[in-house]
Amino acid sequence: MNVFKFGGASVSTTERVHNVAGILRRYASDTLLVVISAMGKTTNALEKVVEAFYRKDKEEALRLFEGIKESHRAAAADLGLADTSFLNDFFTEVEWLLHDNPVRDFDYYYDQVVCVGELLSTAIVSRFLNEQGVANTWLDVRDIIRTDDNFRDARIDWEYTAQRVRDTVRPLLAAPGAIVLTQGFIGATDGNESTTLGREGSDFTAAIFANLLEAEGQTIWKDVQGVMNADPKQYEGAQWIRELNYREVIEMAYYGAQVIHPKTIKPLQNKGIPLYVKSFLDPEAEGTIIHNSQVNGLPPIIVYKRSQVLVELSSRDFSFVGEGLTAELYRIFETLKFRPNLTQNGAVSFLCVVDDHAEKVDALAHHAAQYFDVQLRRNLTLLTVRHHNDELVSRLCGDSGIILKQQTPETLQVLLTQ
Ligand code: ASP
Ligand code: MG
Numbered sequence: 001m002n003v004f005k006f007g008g009a010s011v012s013t014t015e016r017v018h019n020v021a022g023i024l025r026r027y028a029s030d031t032l033l034v035v036i037s038a039m040g041k042t043t044n045a046l047e048k049v050v051e052a053f054y055r056k057d058k059e060e061a062l063r064l065f066e067g068i069k070e071s072h073r074a075a076a077a078d079l080g081l082a083d084t085s086f087l088n089d090f091f092t093e094v095e096w097l098l099h100d101n102p103v104r105d106f107d108y109y110y111d112q113v114v115c116v117g118e119l120l121s122t123a124i125v126s127r128f129l130n131e132q133g134v135a136n137t138w139l140d141v142r143d144i145i146r147t148d149d150n151f152r153d154a155r156i157d158w159e160y161t162a163q164r165v166r167d168t169v170r171p172l173l174a175a176p177g178a179i180v181l182t183q184g185f186i187g188a189t190d191g192n193e194s195t196t197l198g199r200e201g202s203d204f205t206a207a208i209f210a211n212l213l214e215a216e217g218q219t220i221w222k223d224v225q226g227v228m229n230a231d232p233k234q235y236e237g238a239q240w241i242r243e244l245n246y247r248e249v250i251e252m253a254y255y256g257a258q259v260i261h262p263k264t265i266k267p268l269q270n271k272g273i274p275l276y277v278k279s280f281l282d283p284e285a286e287g288t289i290i291h292n293s294q295v296n297g298l299p300p301i302i303v304y305k306r307s308q309v310l311v312e313l314s315s316r317d318f319s320f321v322g323e324g325l326t327a328e329l330y331r332i333f334e335t336l337k338f339r340p341n342l343t344q345n346g347a348v349s350f351l352c353v354v355d356d357h358a359e360k361v362d363a364l365a366h367h368a369a370q371y372f373d374v375q376l377r378r379n380l381t382l383l384t385v386r387h388h389n390d391e392l393v394s395r396l397c398g399d400s401g402i403i404l405k406q407q408t409p410e411t412l413q414v415l416l417t418q
Helices: 014-026 042-054 058-078 085-099 106-114 116-131 158-172 202-213 246-254 262-271 323-336 358-368 390-397
Strands: 002-006 032-036 179-183 186-188 194-196 217-222 243-245 275-279 288-291 301-315 342-345 349-355 372-386 402-407 411-416
Touching (some): 002 014, 014 032, 032 116, 042 085, 042 106, 042 116, 058 085, 058 116, 085 116, 106 116, 202 217, 243 246, 246 288, 246 301, 262 275, 372 390, 390 411
Parallel strands (some): 002 217
Antiparallel strands (some): 275 288, 301 372, 372 411, 402 411
């Protein structure tokens, strides 16, 4: 039993969906649970629909959604599915909602609308595969993955989910070579409201299944050769890494490397299940293995986070920023679901570096102003280097001014002016 996850890029064109069929044929004798993301940039497009709906621009929301309907009908037709009426129920579910006026939280509507991207994608690919002779059973993952109602960042109810996996998913995988095809990223509350697990959450869903099914391994199929030591778009000398341990990957994700969803590792590590990252464009290539072993001789790992904001909080009357004020500040972060990427405590000030998420930065500044003088500095870059050396770091910093620097023997972080 293995778990495969195909990201949005792997099903973004007709040719690529054919390629997925080819990969599954190569593994015909394996019993597989397959998680597939929304096609291409569908999730971003659906976000635009919810935004329009929430600012009460119903017409625009419906117009944008019409575009998404069209592109999915076209995708299905291009794959040779003559009758696309199986998509209509998914469309209707969203359209009903779009005809209403928003009365609840933005995050609630976000989840009800955005989840349709994964449902459409998997419904199309599942049918196509069945017609191609790659027999599979499509599952609505919302019947399996139960979460709380913390919309957009829902937490898993492991006990209920485990029971559903045992009762519903396992029997479908009983026959050798069976394939269950389902969605990542989404779940449902006990009241059957849809939820999402955070952007790029499909990796995490795959890991939940791998854990509960005690899979031999999980493979994430991507458009890169495996895990690289830097984003090739940001760093020319990026190189492929053959082997990593769980700890290293969790650290990379934490510092912002867009490798794997940060929550993915724990369910795998807990059961000692290896994670493979492989290229769907070159399935024979080795890829990266991530497991428990100690890995020596890693290259420096470089992560850039752009558009960072330095929030400088100073106590008004020269009183110390002690535990009380710091605790207050973290409560604000918690309420806003906003995580500082770097913090530094001084006698009468507290510095934190955050993503430039305009609404959250404003809210943070507003709340913090109860206790502190607040100053913001925008357009900064946070550079993190694991397994750093001086020569590389000074090369990476170049002519940029260094605003803040923190370092441990393993990890160095610098906040740069550009
Ligand atoms: N479709 C979702 C996203 O784009 C989830 C995923 O692909 O992992 O964030
Ligand atoms: Mg994706």
